[in-house]
Amino acid sequence: MESNSWLAKYGSLVAGKRTRWITIFAWILLAAVLSMTLPQVGSKEINNAPNLKDDLPSVQAAAIIKEQFPSESGLPALIVWHRDSGLTAEDLAAVQGLAQQLTDSPVEGQSSTVPLHQMPVDALRAQVSEDGTTLIQPMFFDESADAEVMESSLEQIKTLGDEAAGAKPFEAETDGGELSARITGPAGIAVDASALFSGADVSLLIATVVIVLVILLAIYRSPILALIPLVGVAFAYAVTSPLLGWMAGEGWITVDSQGISIMTVLLFGAGTDYCLFLISHFRTELTRHENKLTALIHAIKDATGAVAMSGFTVVLSLLALLLAEYGAYHRFAVPFSLSIFIMGIASITLVPALLSVFGRASFFPFIPRTPEMKRERAIRKGKPVPKETPQRGFGQAIGGLVTRKPWTVTIVSVVILGALAGFAPAINYNYDILSSFPKTMDSREGNDLIGEAFSPGSLAPVTVVVDTEGKDVNLASVFEADDKIASVSGKPESGATEPNLQSYSITLAMNPYSLDAMSYIPELQARAENELKASGIAEPRVWVGGQTAEQHDTKTVGDQDRNLIIPVVTVLIALLLLVYLRSFVAMLYLIATVLLSYGAALGLGWIIIHYLMGADGIQGSIPLYAFVFLVALGEDYNIFMISSIWQKRKTMPLRQAIREGVADTGGVITSAGLILAATFAVLATLPIQVLVQFGIITAIGVLLDTFVVRPFLVPAITVLLGKTAFWPGRVYEPAASGKAERVTRAYRG
Template identity: 25%
Template sequence: MRRRAAKAVVKLRFVLVPLWIVGAVLAFVYLPSIGEAGSSGVDGLLLPNDAPAVQAEELSKQNFQYPLIARTLVVRHDESGLPPRALLEAAQMAQAVREGQLTDLPGLAAVAPVPNVVFEPEAQPTTVLYYLYFRPGVYPEEAQDLAQRFADQHVAPQAEEETFVGVTGTQQATTVREHIIRDSLPLVTMATALLVVLAVGLHFRSPIAPVVNLLTVGIAFIVTSHVLGWLGQTFGLAVPREVEPVVVVLLFGVVTDYSIFFLSRFRDRLREGCSGEDAAERGTADVIGIVFVAGLVVVLATSSLIVAKLSFFQLFGPAMAVAVLIGMLVTVTFVPGALAIGRRFVLWPRARSGRAQGPEEGAAEEEDDHSSDRSLSARVARLSARRPLLTATACVLLLGAAATGLFRYELANPIIQGLPADTGPQRAYAAATEGFLAAGVVAPTVAVVRGPDLAGQPERLEELERLLAAQPGVATVLGPGDLEGLDENAFVTESGDLARFLVILEEDPLDGRAVDTLLRLEDNVPGLLQGAELENAELMFGGDTAISAGLVEGTVRDLGRVAPVAVLATFLTLALFLRSLVAPIYLVAASVLALFAALGLSAYLYEPLFGPNAVSFFVPFAVSILLLALGSDYNVFLAGRVWDEAQRRPLREAVEVASTRAARPIATAGLILAGSFGLLALVPLTTFRAVALTMGLGLLLDAFLVRQLLVPALIVLVGRISGWPGRWLGKRSE
């Protein structure tokens, strides 16, 4: 089957190669790219509509003139103290907005100034926050423009020259983050292209081989970007902005890995004395099945995210699957064709032109090229094959020790703090938190109470407000009369069946501690309502902290749904490829252990590198699926080589020989893939730098420790039964 496929691809080279080039051009011209089709940040793809946090916000939106949650705010801060007139100016500004006097800002519905003395009555006034509320129909981009104009034209002129005035909030931060991702994408693309060109060129010592690889990657990237854009436009799906850089590095890394496998076998066949076309055909036959199965494993594992409930994961997984599927199809058809067309010139100047190398000459050159690498690879393979118990035990202990960092994980949603320190929202956030004891003031939580005749029970609402304020982790609660610029109807509906409060948390509203506080509040709802004698009412929470809490809980639940599907898909693919039910068990187990080690080791490094609570909720989830899928690539490549060698050698010898021969391609592929993902650190957001760190560590552990030491040792330890119920591995003479 593999030989027929290889023969067909090589024979049709003058059709397939131009066809992919023309297809890429047509996709570029006629199909929208990801960005052109419209994209959304992860925060635009949040919880299902029936989530309590979403319902609380919908109730506020439908029954009040405007939401009480302020996702955009202006900060006026002077650490040496604001003048006495500043608080009066803030109150007058709120009154002017309420009376419609700011005709240059028609979309602004209300402004609620909150000075720091609300929390510390005896303190010196240093900071005033202006919560901005917009009229229905105002789009986020328009809201950001209104906020900036309000700050520049109405707050800044009243402030002294040394006073800081800026705009922050989760909505402003989301817009800035999307701009950063968009602006960083060309740099990530160029840096990744340069990495793979240098890596492939040095590996094969040829300037031509990188060109073949770069053409393959370029075709795959163009087709993938525009197919994803077309799918998004056709089905009305906004591909998350966070997906685009990941698609770039994933495609560059995966396609380069697969191309290296083809180029390596092509080179080996040339050294055996084959002609250029014959070397392309026979080399392709050697690896086309492995590459196809490896790509299929990644496609199936990433596709498992479709069973998640959070829409971000439902889009992230299939987008990765489409990217890898297209990349694999381009590689298995374009690269063999290019090799057959270019022949020896593809590896110029290392492959001599004009005559075929004899086996002795080729072997001598191979020894000259890789003598030190082969010597090291042989020693490592010999250690795994001859001391399997010691090797496996040491690897498991090392990986297990690294995995202990899993207990340090604290998921957050660092929309603001994940930005670079010099961005506007981050600077304004720092000014606000410097002026207020409670960091939660930058993104308050809304508590929505629904029940009969609430307007006629003001004492009970006041008691509920007091009980909420007394909860651990809550700094204060703001209700009727506490905010200038907002009248009584902002807190209790005219019908009297709905009331709401602003709950200010002590901690950063988007970090793990604030999420824990919100979850405790939700658990205490029955007691709170009973204490306020409002047993017939409902109490729910909305706002960014409530959404983050829902996302963290939803991520944990989705992990329970997705992980078994991803593991099962990987196991079944390996079982079919190896015709075994035994080997896939420990191969998948080794991948999972490597994944735990990467996550744990990264957790030890997150806080020193990025600060506390800087890791977004989706980082460990998305990384887990990618590492499990990509690690299975190396499972397929290594196990496939061992199975082939075991047909003619004793198992221990087969493992030693196959591990030695597979070591360099796996190491090179691992370094390139880890380097590709490492370049995500060029996006100056802590979320992408966390992905870069975890993926880089995971891929290096997988390529160097797991595939070169642990897996060979496990194959020897389990023995010939690894092939059951198919053919037992190795010659019986062993």
């Protein structure tokens, strides 16, 4: 206890014979008081919070459209009526009946509806698709309406539609021959997205708890020890949830269900990892010390620094998301980082206190004992005294391999990871939210019907607003001549208070959520500006609004955030490693190996998602999320292993330190990696493709870190570099006797 004696004092403070009860009581009191006085985070979720700032083109366009063209503003819901054999007169009468109901008695949040009931039947039939099977009935919600209001209103619309049709078209199969109806469009999509995430919360929590518990039982074969990390995570969540709820209630942060779902996974995965590192040290020390408190204090001394450093690394990396301009990225920063911060505190306070209470019984029925205790127990029971034989496990074998053949291990590891990373540039990215939905979701089925019977652009028309400056300008013919535009509806509408403003509603000849459609937005704006210039307007003003324009701005802002945050996170982690290890060289190769692992995770993830699962692309937000998680969490494992090597280097030759460091940390890091990968893999069981893809890629990255980077690549590189790995920090040269005599010098190459 001579070195780092302050950690020994700290261990006695949080896990001493009397103080352990104070620690446990403090956590119980804190969790109880916060839960009783502050709202839970789930009650403060806002699932329709804006992701784009007011100064972005699509947002400015939406504001102008709402002010000057109120009939075109609002969030559209498209009711898609369909009959395979063709819509009948009775079907059209049902549509008109629903239109009259929505006109006479608007549902909550409704801003307007198209008065189809005022059309003659022949005019209404002209709105039916050319094959006679499908009709789109638009209505609009106020943009301020939240998902809960729209969900309730859409359910009411379904009831009214059933009454008008005298059947249940919203439950009928779309290919069953009878009249069917589905609600899609931006409002329908928003409601379905909210329902998917809200339904996922409970199932995700249950699945995560079960899988962590099963893995812990398999690893330690002790019911008590399997529960201790879960208790720590539960208390961390019990403190985090009301704090986040309070912050959201004060308006300091915004939280949504997607963020809380991922936060839950992160808390269980990373939190359990931190607990395991302490537990592993405790079990080792129990084989050396008869007194459980002495063993625990030694374990706290050995593990606390690495746990604190790892947690701090993850917290800072996640806080970097505050730099994001895109709302969804920005909203994740505080919940993710706060949950890890509180979990880190719990893992070095509450968990040690619980281990102090249970002592060796934590590991029942496989209780670790010192050799002397084993002999005494054998004599007491009249059994043969067990012989102490050195343990030669898988970790020792790997440690021996990397020290004997470092070049081979390094080359093979780099080739494997590099080959996988080579697939990353081939990844196709998409921003089509519908591709994340199950094929049986109402909004996706409705979208498919529109795509088959009409132009898929009917799902979300683009609105172009121009300032004519009083000149005689009509851009309809210009737009209609573009083969990327399916139709331009009617004559341009003039602004309510500014008659020089004209609005054109454009239906694209492509999926409005596709990359092609998004990349067309600047081209569409340029086409309008050029036509205005040709009409004598020197400085044309054009605004392009609608879902496609918003998606274009989303991609632009997301790309900017990724290009900023990835370097920032890399630099932050590099600085932390430099401070902790005091080695510039070690910092460089630790960062490089994790970046290589990240690229390999993207590449292998793309192979699975595209070639095996058949997806055309992955969600555009995944690379940034995966980077922040994988680089921060991947460095966790490097920190734990390299800390062991650095510590052992003080008393033994470097190759022996590497061999024993790999062996000592192998089991616990493998266990932690399996748990973390499994918790992220739980996301892949949800019916939401964006979470499925994120879960697959993140789990792959964790497994690559666990089974390739940490046991093979990093220690092999350390062997090859030798003393250079410590540059310019201290190099410890053990005395020839092998005792802890230390000679310290600066190594300069």
